[in-house]
Amino acid sequence: MEKTEATIITIGDELLIGQTIDTNSAWMATRLNEAGIWLRRRVAVGDSREDILQALREESAKVPLILITGGLGPTADDITKDVLCEYFDTRLVWNEAALQRVTQLLQRRGLPMLERNRQQALLPEACTPVPNERGSAPGMWFEKDGVVYVSMPGVPYEMQGMMEATVLPRLHTRFHTPAILHRTLLTSGMGESFVAERLADFEKGLFAIPPPVSIKLAYLPDFALLKLRLTAIGPVPADTEAVLERQFGQLQALLPDITVATADITLEALLGQLLLRNGRTLGTAESCTGGYIAHRITSVPGSSAYFKGSVVSYVNAVKQEVLKVGADTLQQHGAVSEAVVREMVTGALALLHTDYAIAVSGILGPGGGTPEKPVGTVWVAAGSRDRTLAKSYHLRHDRQRNTAMAASYAMNLLRTLLETGEAL
Amino acid sequence: MEKTEATIITIGDELLIGQTIDTNSAWMATRLNEAGIWLRRRVAVGDSREDILQALREESAKVPLILITGGLGPTADDITKDVLCEYFDTRLVWNEAALQRVTQLLQRRGLPMLERNRQQALLPEACTPVPNERGSAPGMWFEKDGVVYVSMPGVPYEMQGMMEATVLPRLHTRFHTPAILHRTLLTSGMGESFVAERLADFEKGLFAIPPPVSIKLAYLPDFALLKLRLTAIGPVPADTEAVLERQFGQLQALLPDITVATADITLEALLGQLLLRNGRTLGTAESCTGGYIAHRITSVPGSSAYFKGSVVSYVNAVKQEVLKVGADTLQQHGAVSEAVVREMVTGALALLHTDYAIAVSGILGPGGGTPEKPVGTVWVAAGSRDRTLAKSYHLRHDRQRNTAMAASYAMNLLRTLLETGEAL
Structure with missing residues (x-):
């Protein structure tokens, strides 16, 4: 049995000058993979007729399935549709269903119909339209010389809706997949x-x-x-x-x-499972991570069952007044210290009435370092009323990566506490 | 004058099954672009000898510069180096500088030298090594038939260090760029x-x-x-x-x-500029966004000059007890209401002692909706002691995108307030 192999072609100058990070490809790759289709290559090209045609020709010689995203919006920098007409040797014709769809969508939003909105209903005669439940530009399904081509908009939400509602089911019947x-x-x-x-x-x-x-x-x-x-x-x-x-x-x-x-699960989801299983609640007290830990924990659907809230104490006054960290402690040890993160845990437990709290204080850069506490110095703590673990790290990356690492280390410390404590 | 065109080839199965989002390409694209090099294509292939060789052959026929990332780590699923040897018809030899570097790195971290660490110092004889100041695997610079190939590790921090310290300066002297x-x-x-x-x-x-x-x-x-x-x-x-x-x-x-x-700046950086210019301070009170706004604001280096902190009031008890939202208000209007976000602004201003506060309360999904307040209902507010603006939205996307949108709308409301108020 042969693997069904595919290529994703993403179209758009914004991907080639770095203005946009390509999250579509990863999402599509996951779904294809689950469907038993092996993504062999991903190719990104700019809004250039020659480069799009070349990519279509070259990839269709390698794989029987090509998924295309990008270049289907209402503005003049999009050329995908014309190039597809040229490649499939067809012409644009009005599609009645697509026209109705755009009309309804604009009416519902109370907007007038512009000529460029209308033109989204012009589709290549050779294609089978793919309905777009989440936007105005329909997708297009082509077949030529045994190769399937599906063209979708680059807006992630619209592309995802199309893939789930129409494209993946059609691929399932069209290909025999391992x-x-x-x-x-x-x-x-x-x-x-x-x-x-x-x-x-x-x-x-x-x-x-x-x-x-x-x-x-x-x-x-x-x-x-x-x-x-x-x-x-x-x-x-x-x-x-x-x-x-x-x-x-x-x-x-x-x-x-x-x-x-034993599953591919994020640390925040794993913490959620451990807390839920034991009916326990969590809060955070964050200095340098600035709310990022709370954000990651609340990115898990249903986290309101165990997460109560957070205090982001970016300045010392908030640490003192809201979290009740002692002025002496701050004075004696400095804001980035084991003593302070331990008091932040205690303060968060009391203020938010939670069973557990995570606390972080550090210097993530680029500025703010001192000879004794250089950029990258971070203290994390995780604790309950009975027991608090604290640990320090010296991170050596940029601000963004240091933030992500500090958050992961802090959550991992809570995991250790939960697993070595009453949760076991 | 000809444009210098380049292709980025990223190697690794994780990019093709969706386990990793490719952030390297966007970063590299930005830097190449600034250097006057036009990225023409980006190609991702798996850890497959044939596919890597094919990509090298095909892309070198199109452009004079190929940047390769991925597949240079210490574990057995990495095959890039062997394939490069085959492609450039060369063999692996020990590189003394690279071996010293690995040895030092492991010593500094107090770790023993394993055979697989040692092997990172085995480099193709035909390459010029590119030093890796941030990790153990060196990069490799090859030239063949007028085409430059640079292979770098996939770890973003290491790749970025290599690009900035060595690769971009060398490209500058090697190519004439528009x-x-x-x-x-x-x-x-x-x-x-x-x-x-x-x-x-x-x-x-x-x-x-x-x-x-x-x-x-x-x-x-x-x-x-x-x-x-x-x-x-x-x-x-x-x-x-x-x-x-x-x-x-x-x-x-x-x-x-x-x-x-009139510059390509994020909303959070723009807010930072407006606040700094007027010597004003900011705090946030977040319910459904769970700290994401505070995270975005603190992702700006130097934000500690104007951002004091945040209260994430994920449950009503925290809204009442910490932010002093009235029990009556919650009872009468519900947590997702104009009255509540206005009181959250007032509470945050008082608790955090800031000039401005942003507040958000909503239902971002997938659960939690009611007939009167369906999933996607969000109230945002931005205010000072004198004036508070509030606005509601009906978001129709998934949890992650709804969070990002709610945060952007809330920050944009503060921007409006700052620009129509005393800041003008």
Whole structure:
């Protein structure tokens, strides 16, 4: 059985001058993968007729499925539709359903119909339109010489709606797809090289797995965590899963001391599970992370069941007045100190009436460092009324990455507390 | 004068199954662009010998510069180095400087040297090593048949250090590059289609600009804002800039009513400038956004000069007890209401002792909606002791996007307040 392979082509100058980070490709890749389609290449080209045509020609020689995003908006810098007409040797015709759709959408928003809005209903005659429930520009499905091409808008929300409602179901019936399955083990506390050393024989064993199932291991470092992902490919889902589960069991057995979770889950979601399971609540007291930990925790749907709130004490006055950190403590130890983060935990527990609190204070850069406390010095703490753990780090990256790392380390410390305390 | 064109090849299965979002490409694209190098294509391929070789062959036929990231770590799923040896018909030899570097790095971290660490000092004989000040795997610079290839690790922090310290300076001397210049106008309050309508003649005029300078206009919607970016390309920096400035002046003159800023700046940085200029301070009181606004505001270096802190009142008890929102108000209007966000502003101003406060309360989904207040209902407010503006929105996206939109709308409301109030 052959793998169905695909290419994603993203169109738009903004991707080539760095103004936009391509999040569409990762989303599409995940969905294709779940659907048993192997994404072989991703190609980004600018709003250039020649480059778009070249990409269509070259990729269609490699794979039977091409997904295209970008270049389908109402403004004049979009040229995708004309280029597709040229490539498929067809012409633009009015599409009645698409015209109605744009008309309704503008009416509902109380906006007049401009000529450039109307033109979104002009579609290549050779395509099957793909409805866009979330915007005005329809998608387009083409087939030529055995290759399927699907063109979608670049707006993530619109593209995602189209993929889920129409494109993925149609791909499922159009292609015969193998099973592609993943299992991810989350570990913490051991570096990538050392884990790899321990897994050397296990990895050799993966190459000896008899066809038709094959399994790959990938190492994915993620700040406080290291993710180990096994990917299995095989023709029969049940058989593929059985082989994968056997290998995943072996992997787990090799790393009991550093295993954090047996699913691909974020630290914030994992904390949510641990808190929910024990009916406990959480708050945060953040200085340098500026609310980022609270943001990550509340990014989990349903987090209101265990997260009560946060105090971002960016200045010392808020640490003192709101979190009741002692003036003496600040004076004696400085804001970035073990004593202060411990008092921040105590203050947050009392103010927010939670069972647990996370606290962070540090200097994330680029400015603010001193000889004794250089940029990158961070203290994190996690505690309950009974017990508080505190730890310091020296981060050496830029402000954004230091923030992300400090947040991960702080949440990982709460995880340790939860798992070594009453949660076990 | 020819443009110097480049391709970025990113290597790694994690990019093709959606486990990783490619932020490296956007960063590299920005830097190349600033250096006058036009990124023509971006290609992502998996950890597959054939696919990497194919990408190297195909891209080198198109452009004279290929930047490669990914696949240079210490674990067994990385194959880039071997494939590069095959492609450049060379072999791995020990590099003394790289070996010293790894040795020092591990010593400094108190870790033993493993064989797989040692092997990072094995480099293709045909390459010029690129020092890695931020990690253990050096980069590699190759030249073959007039094409430059630079291979770097996929870890963003390491790649960025290498680019800035070594790769960009070397590219500058190796290639003759034209000027690529941008000017961005930030607007707010008018939809993309309507702005495009007003700019129709201006856009036609861009096509009439005489060579050798050419200018393009791009529309980049960004939640509460719409960015209009002019890109100019020309052989002589001063001449190119003069043409660009003239056009940018015309663009500004066409949109005085909706212009927010004349630079490519984030809303949070813009707020920072406005607050700093007037010596004012800010705090936030966040319910549904869960600290995300505070996070964005504190992501700006130097924000401690005007940002004092935040209260994330995820539950009503915190709204009442910490922010002093009235129990009656909550009872009568519900937590998602104009009355509550106005009291949250008042509470934050008093608690955090700031001149301005932003408040948000809403239901961002997927759960929590009611018939009267469906998912997506959000109230935002921005105020000082004298005046508070409040506004409601009905967001229709997923939790993550709704959070980002609510934050942008709330910050934009403060911008309006600052610009229509004493700041003008």
